[in-house]
Amino acid sequence: MTDEDPSGVRSASTPRGRARRDQLVRIGLDLLAEGGWSAITARAVADRARIRPGLLHHYFNGLPGLHVAVAQRAGEMIVDPVVEALLAAPDTPTAVRALHDLVPDMVAGERRLRLAAELLVRALRDPRMGAERRDWTRAVRGRVAGRLAELCPEWPAERREGTAMLVIALLDGLMLQLILDPGLSVGPALDATAALVGKP
Structure with missing residues (x-):
């Protein structure tokens, strides 16, 4: 027994089924970190999970659905x-301190570095993954703009939306810079951005 979720993939409705689905996504993440998207094959996942490859259709509507689920989980991480x-x-100072602490962790270690790089490359090459990334970005921009409306109610909507776009572009850009140069210090960029978006 399965239910469709909004992304079009199926998730089992029982605790055991959800646990199996989660296991398959974790295996997909391991394979992605080890060998890129081409390593996530139905056979490779099935062998590690000790299941029949056909079960991927049950849980994900096939391999493309598993790829989307893996990308979503990697983004969440x-x-x-x-x-x-x-x-x-x-407030802004607290936000900047949080970014100083957390942005370097986005790609800390070989595993996260590989996952982040694979996410960006796949979003550029695969229309379905690109659409997933676009929808995620729009949703996050909306949440950031909504938070700015609470913190800075005097700002016009255009400024809130522009700042939200800048923040998301900053995260994407810093992630790319850290992929290319893992030892890079992101502090100066974060401080400069805080000065740009701070209250006049």
């Missing part, structure tokens, strides 16, 4: 902690 800390910050 890499970027979501930064976004959540940013949204929870009561």
Whole structure:
């Protein structure tokens, strides 16, 4: 027995089924970190999970659905902690401190570095992944703009939306810079951005 979720993939409705689906996504993440998207094959996942390859259709509507689920989970691991800390910050200085602490962690270690790089490359090459990334970005921009409306009610909507776009572009840009140069210090960029978006 399965239910469709909004992304078009199926998730099992029982605790055991959800646990199996989660296991398959974790295996997909391991394979992605080890060998890129081409390593996530139905056979490789099935062998590690000790299941029949056909079960991927049951849980994900096939391999492309698993790829989307893996990309979503990788994004949750890499970027979501930064976004959540940013949204929870009561003011700009607290937000900047959170970014100083969390942005370097986005790609800390070989595994996260590989996952982040694979996410960006796949979003550029695969229309479905690109659409998923676009929708995620729009949703996060909306959340940031909404938080700015609470913190800076005197700002016009255009400024809030522009600042939200700048913040998301900053996160994407810093992630790319850290992929290319893992030892890079992001502090100066974060401080400069805080000065740009701070209250006049």
